[in-house]
Amino acid sequence: MTAVLTADLLQPHLEAHPDLVDDALAELYAGQPVKLSMDAVEVNAGLLGLNPADLLVLSLNKHQTAAKFVAFLQGHGIAIFPLTGLQAGPADDTVDHQKMSDFAARSQAFRCRIQVGGRVMGSGALVSPRMVLTAAHVIQQVLDAAEGDEPALEIIASDTKRYPARTAFALPCHPDEHSGALPPATLAKAHMDVALLRIDHPLGRLYGHIKLPDAPHEWTGHSRFFLVHFPSGADTGLSIGEVTRQGAGDIRLPHNIAAAGGSSGGPGFGGDFQFLGIHQGRLGDFRRIVPYNQIAANDDFRATLQSDAPPRYLWSLDGSLDSHLIIGRALFFDALSAIVEGTAPQLRGLWIRRMRTDSVTGLSFSHTLLDGFLRAHDVPHRIVRVPMDLGVTDLADHLQQITDAGPLDTDENDADARLHHLVDQLNSAAAAADELLWVYIDNPPAGLLAQTQVQLEHFVQAVLGQSHLRIVIAGYETVGLHNALSENVADARRANRPNLLVEHLADFSLRDIELSVKAMADALDLGWGPEMIAHTARFAVRNIPAKFGTLYDPSHFRTVSDIVREEARRTMPS
Incomplete structure (x- = not known):
């Protein structure tokens, strides 16, 4: 991406998509010492007499995050820069032009170049948070090299940065294919010419990725065809043509798009922008793709892809070692997983309670964890954070005012009835948007008025009865919430009425560290077994005083996190 972000380019998107801009900043700066939000930008822009768009661009450039910011928006269908290639769509009416524009923006974000030994060898695309799909012959030099002597394998992402990669799965190209022939039918399954590359940073969460279908698209005949590729390593935009398929048994599918060295591994899509396969090379007078139905039939391919499924336990805020390790919140994530996966239909939220009410450790951070978990799982949701204090009457x-729920019934004087009216409005809006609305209630720093406390109890009760509302309550240990409460997910699953799961924030144990270390090792594919995980946990607390011989104070989270992170970096595959 060589275009330069300017305030003029950004301004219309700030106005049209403010929530998405907020999401982009929250994702980019998660776990970072430097924070940037539109609220802060607007306040400081007013003090400096600048347009917020100008200050935002200046800040992004200063932090060297402008390219990532643009890639995030493009991954969500927002084209900051004029699109190259098919900006207006084809001349006929066989393709929806709006869908075309959305797809073109997203494809600019999920595509990448594959670089071997410092040279661009092909194209690829993100297909999960950490997996890149390409053709195996693109990385042939890596596959042929002796162990320990492999040339550097990298991807160049849409943010123009290079990220180290390693081969997670590969089925080689058959020798006959180098001369334009098809592989022998009996050997086709073993010579699919496909590879999955693993990267350590979950770029697919930032920039989007191809949604690989559970069941490959079935069709026959001719189809409009879009190829996302870098011919000769150059960014020429989308290419359009036609592809032909005779049936499910086709080993390769011919298409008529002009391609060149560097196109191999680029993803191809049909007229409805469904993924069809990856470009491979020449087939007689035509080019060809390896059809996805052939690739998806391979058990090892599916297993490798599944290994990068959304985490049930969030071990860092952004899924990378750049953030601090998250320790001691297994129950929190177990509950969120049960809600997201629908395995505890009566579980409507969490009540986070402190064992020591003089400490605020973990309360505010719980909102960040909730946001990070829901983003990682890419589920339709909205979070409304509700600050509370003595001024709330x-x-x-x-x-x-916080939820923009629309005007309440001004003729209704009963506070309880007005709360129920509000809850009904929120639930209806969430149902219409086909999403869950999460209400996060912050702990009041100086308590609540008695009347507000009663209102809160009634509000919680009303929320629990709604299908599209979920609630997280942080603190409030002295409040009598007379609701069905569960101490673990198993109890929540057995419950026959709506309930909240209670999580107690307390000291952490070696087992808590081990859970985080295991989640980290699995996500980064470190290959650590139980002994290495246990050793790393013990090593992290070797100089930290223990309580009762087994527990550690939360004030030591940062120390443990830093030690575990360094151990991971020391042993990461090169």
Whole structure:
């Protein structure tokens, strides 16, 4: 991406998509010492007499995150820069032009170049948070090299940065294919010419990725065809043509798009932008793709891809070693997993309680964890954070202003009835958007008025009865929430009425560290077994005083996190 982000280019998107801009900044700066948000930008822009768009661009450039910011927006269908290639769509009406524009923007974000030994050898695309799909012959030099003597394998992502990669799965190209012939039918399954490359940073969460279908698209005949590739390593935009398929048994599918060295491994899509396969090379007078139905039939391919499924346990905020390790929140993530996966239909949220009410460690951070988990799972959701203090006297009005729920019934004087009216409005809006609305209630730093506390209890009760609302309550240990409460996910699954799961924030144990280390090792494919995981946990607390011989104070989270991170970096595959 060589175009330069300017305030003029950004301004219309700030106005049209403010929530997405907020999401981009939250994702890019998660776990980083430097924070950037539109609220801060707007406040400082006013003080400096600048346009917020100008200050945002200046800040992004200063932090060297402008390219990542643009790639994030493109991964969500927002084209900051004028699209190269098919900007207006084909001349006929066989393709929806709006879908075309959305797809073109997203494809600019999920595509990448494959570089071997410092030279661009082909194209690829993100297909999960950490997996890149390409053709095996693109990385042939890596596959042929002796162990320990492999040339450097990298991807150049849409943010123009290089990221080290390693081969996670590969089926080689058959020798006959180098001369334009098809592989022998009996050997086709073993010579699919496909590879999955693994990267350590979950770029697919930032920039989007191809949604590989559970069941490959079935069709026959001719289809409009779009190829996302870098011919000769150059960024020429989308290419359009036609592809032909006779049936499910086709080993390769011919297409008529002009391609060149560097195109291999690029993803191809049909007229409805469904993924069809990866470009491979020449087939007689035509080019060809390896069809996805052939690739998806391979058990090892599916297993490798599944190994990068969304985490049930968030071990760092952004899924990388750049963030601090998250320790001691297994129950929190177990509950969120059960809600997201639908395995505990009566579980409507969490109540996070402190064992020591004089400590705020973990309370505010729980909002960040909730946001990070839901983003990682890419589920339709919205989070509304509700600050509470002694100044809140009418909870219905307070919530209405925060949630933009629309005007309440001004003729209704009963506070309880107005709260129920608000809850119904919120649930209806979430149902219409086909998403879950999460209400996160912050702990009041100086308590609540008695009347507000009663209103809060009634609000929680009302939320639990709604299908599209979920709630997280941080603190409030002195409040009497008379709701169905569960101490673990198993109890929540057995519950026959809506309930909250109670998580107690307390000291952490070696087992807590081991869970985080295992989640990290699995995500980064470190190959650590139980002994290495246990050793790393013990090593991390070797100089930390223990309580009762087995527990550690939360004030030592950072120390443990730093030690575990360095151990991971020391043993990561090169």
